[in-house]
Amino acid sequence: MPTTFNGFDLDDTNFITERIIFKGFAKRSIVTRNLARREGVKLLDTEFDQKTITLEGAVIADSAVALQTLLDNMKKSFTEEEGDLILESDRTFKATVGNFTIPDEHFNQSKTDFEITFICSKPYSFATELAAVIDIPSGVATVSGTTTISGTLFNRPTFLYTPAGQASGNTLINQLDLLIVQTGQTVTVSGFGSGLGLDYANPVTIDLDTFSALEGNASRDTSGGFQEVEPATIDFTLTADTFYPGGTLTIRYSPRFI
Secondary structure (H helix, E strand, O other), X not given: OOXXXXXXXXXXXXXXXXXXXXOOOOOEEEEEXXXXXXXXXXXXXXXXXXXXXXXXXXXXXXXXXXHHHHHXXXXXXXXXXXXXXXXXXXXXXXXXXXXXXXOOOOOOOOEEEEEEEEEEOOOOEEOOOEEEEEEXXXXXXXXXXXXXXXXXXXXXXXXXXXXXOOOOOXXXXXXXXXXXXXXXXXXXXXXXXXXXXXXXXXXXXXXXXXXXXXXXXXXXXEEEOXXXXXXXXXXXXXXXXXXXXXEEEEEEEOOEEO
16 A cells, blocks of 8 residues: 655655554543542543644655755655545545655765654544435425444544425425434524525535535524534434425535544
């Protein structure tokens, strides 16, 4: 599997990555509070910090001039912020080069070692986005479904309702309630069509990761809890304040691997 950052190959005939340190957890911040007249502490909160990934290897060229060109290309590729760092098949980190060290960058050399430190703002890698589609018949007010969240860390999927029935005009839907059964929390989205009802041409996006909801490209009012879902099979319902005209419900997410 190639080792690449933003498409730049770090493991080919010239760039040879010899050691990668990345398999462990990111540092975890743990907030506790002392318990009065009792042993131990109370756990209040835990959060993973940024993840640090280190690559060590060598650059090999035919001449000192060629080595300098290779190093220039390498440095140029590392200026990108939040680039795609791929170390394993179907696992992508969003990373920025925090440090790039070349200990022996001297004249008349055709080989030198390197060490790169990547800082990942997210402490996990992403796999390819997965999607499931559920058909919604007309004449029902609630659609129920089940989907499986894979990976090794919680996720916040996106739910997309696309109306069916006609190309233009407004449905009678003014509010949608998304319930995740396992968490018991509901997100309510309202204000469709500026009070006229959801436009047939505008799908509704409920994005649990960005804590937002859209009608087409326009933000809509929300209330309730934007929850995170642990890897497992989850059950959900999407309920309208009137009957659906038909359509589809798409659930999308990218598995996360800590």
